[in-house]
Amino acid sequence: MQQFLGKDLSVAEAKKIAKDNYLFREGDPADAMYIIKSGLLAVTKTKGQSEVSLAEISPGSMVGEMGLFDNKPRSANVKAIKETEVIALPYESLNKQLDQLPVWVRAILKNLNETIRESNKKLKQLETANADEERFPPHVINKLMSIFNFVCNKYGKPEANGVSISSVLLRNYTIQIFQEATNKMNSLVNALTELGFATQEDRGDGTQKIVNMKAAELFAFVDWHNDWIYKQEKDKKDPLTEQECKVLNALIHFAKKVEPDKKGLNKVSLTDLQNDSVKEFGQLIKPDDVNSLIEKKYLNEKIMDGSSVFVLLELPFVEPQANNWTLLNNLKRRLR
Template identity: 85%
Template sequence: MAEAKKLAKDNYLFREGDAADAMYIIKSGLLAVTKTKGQSEVMLAEINPGAMVGEMGLFDNKPRSANVKAIKETEVIALPYDSLNKQLDQLPVWVRAILKNLNETIRESNKKIKQLETANADEERFPPHVINKFMSILNFVFNKYGKPEATGVSISSVLLRNYTIQIFQEATNKMTAMVNALTELGYLTQEDRGDGTQKITNLKAAELFAFVDWYNDWLFKQEKDRKEPLTEQECKVLNALILFAKKVPTDNKGLNKVDLSVVQNESMKEVGALIKPDDANSLVEKKYLGDKIMDGTSVFAPVELPFVEPQAQNWSLVNNLKKKLR
C-alpha cells in the first residue's frame, strides 16, 4: 500500500548497504544520490519530482548501492515491494523475465561505468609522467634545501608545499599522496613537529635521484628502443635471480650464470616464494636476461648484475607507486 513520507533537508531516505524494501516516487522537493568516499560523500545525481528511486531492489533484493538524501524538504510516495510483487505476480511469466533481465543489465552497466570512471580517474591523476614530475619536484627541494642528518636529508613540509603550489603550480594533495606513498615504501619518514607541520626525511636520496633520471629516459625513448616494463611478478623473479647471482662468480663476460634448478629448489627458503625455471622466460623475451644456457642436465640464466639490479629496483618502485597512488 502506497504511503507518503516527508524528509527534512539533509535527512536520508536510505543509505548504501541498507536492505531494500520499497521504491519511491518523488512528489516534491529534491533528492541527491551519493556515494561515501572516506569521510565525505560524492554526489552522483539529482532526482527531481516525478522521478522514482529504489526500483532495482524490487527484482534482485540486493542492498542499496548508494545513499539517497534530501537536498531540501522533500515528500516521497513509498511503494513497498510486498505490494508491488503481488501485482507483478499477475503479469505473464515472460514479462517478469524481461523486466528482471533489464534490471540486471542496467545494474551491470552501472557497475562497469563506475569501474571505467574509477580507472580513468586514476589514470588521469597519476600517469607515468605525473609520477616523475612530482618525484622531480621532491628531489629538487631536497637537493636545494635539504639539511643533512644521520639518517638522510630533511626538509619542512611547509617548504615542499610552497614550492609545489607556488613555483611549480601543482596540486598539493597530489604531492601529499606521493610523500605518503614513498613513506609507506620506506624511502621517506615524516615526523610531526607539533604545530601542524612535518619534518620529511629522505632516507634514499641517491636512489630517488637515479630513479627520476632512469624513468625520464625510459619515458621519452622511442618505442622501438624502449624495453618493455616489468610486472610486479617479473620483478619478484628478477630480484630472486639477482640474489642467487650474487652467490656465484662473475665470468669474463661480466655475467653471473644462475642454475635455475638450484633457484627452484632453494627459492622458497631464500625468498619465500617458489621460482620455477619457466618463470624466467618472460625476462629473456623482454631482454632483461640473456638466452638460457644448457650445460649438461642443467639450465642456466645469465645475469648481468650492473644492468639488472637498477632495473629491478626501479620497476619495483614504479609498480608499488601505481598501487599506492590509486
C-alpha cells in the same frame, strides 16, 4: 505499462518536479518507479563537490524501476533539467501485479535486474580506477619526485640517515613554484615513507620534519623514468609486473653469489633458483617464471650446461631495471 497494470491504474500518482530539483538522490530508499510524462530528467553521480551527468530521460521513459526487484537504495541522483511531470508507481502496488506473473517470468526479470546492477558496479570500479590512473599518470609521479628531490638537494640539512627538510618548505615549493597539488605531494611522501625511502617526524606545531633517506636512488629513478616515458615506442622495453620484478630480484640475488664470466655475465642455475627460492624469498620460483623476462628482453635465452639449465644476467643492466620497476610498481599501488 498500462497493459501490465491492467485496470488498477489507481496506483499511479502525478507528481511535478521544478527545474533543478531532485526526484530522488543517490542513497535514498527506493519505494516507487516513475514514468516521465513531460519535461526532462538527468541521471547524475556525485563526484567530490560536483555532479557528473550520466544520462538524460525524456518523456515516455521510466526511471527507478531497478529497486522494484531488490529494494536497494537509489544508485544515482535524478534531477529535473526543466519543469517535469512524472507518474509515480509505488512498488507496493506493482509487486501485487508482479505476483500475478508466472514464476519463471519473475525469475527472468530479477536476474536481468541483478545483471544490470553488477554491470553498473563494474563500470563504477573501472571509472574509479581510471580516475586514480589519471590522478597519478607517469609524468606526474616523476614531476612530484623531482620537486621532492630538488627541495631536499637545495635546502636539505644533513642528518645521520639522509637530508631533512620542513614540510612547510616542501608544500610552498610544490604549490607556489611548481603549481602542483599539495595533497598529491603528501601522498607521494607517505608512499616513500612506507617504502623506506623517507621518514616523517611531527614537530608538535602541525608541521613535519621529512628526511630523504635515499636521495641518490630517487634521483636515479627520476632519470630512468623520464627516459622511459619519453622514449619512442619502438625503443621501449615492456614494463615489468610486480611478480616479474620478484623473479628478477631473485635472479639478481643468486647472480651475485657467482663470479661473472669474461663477458661480464653472471650465470644462474634455474634448478638452484627453484630449490632455494622458498627458503630465500618465501615463495617458489619455477624455471618457467623467467620466460616472460626473456620475451621482454631483460634476459638472454636459457642455455644448457650439462644436465642443468641456466640464464645469464648482465647485472649492470638488469639491477637498475629491477630496482626502478619495483619502486614504480610499489608507488602506483600506494598512490591509488
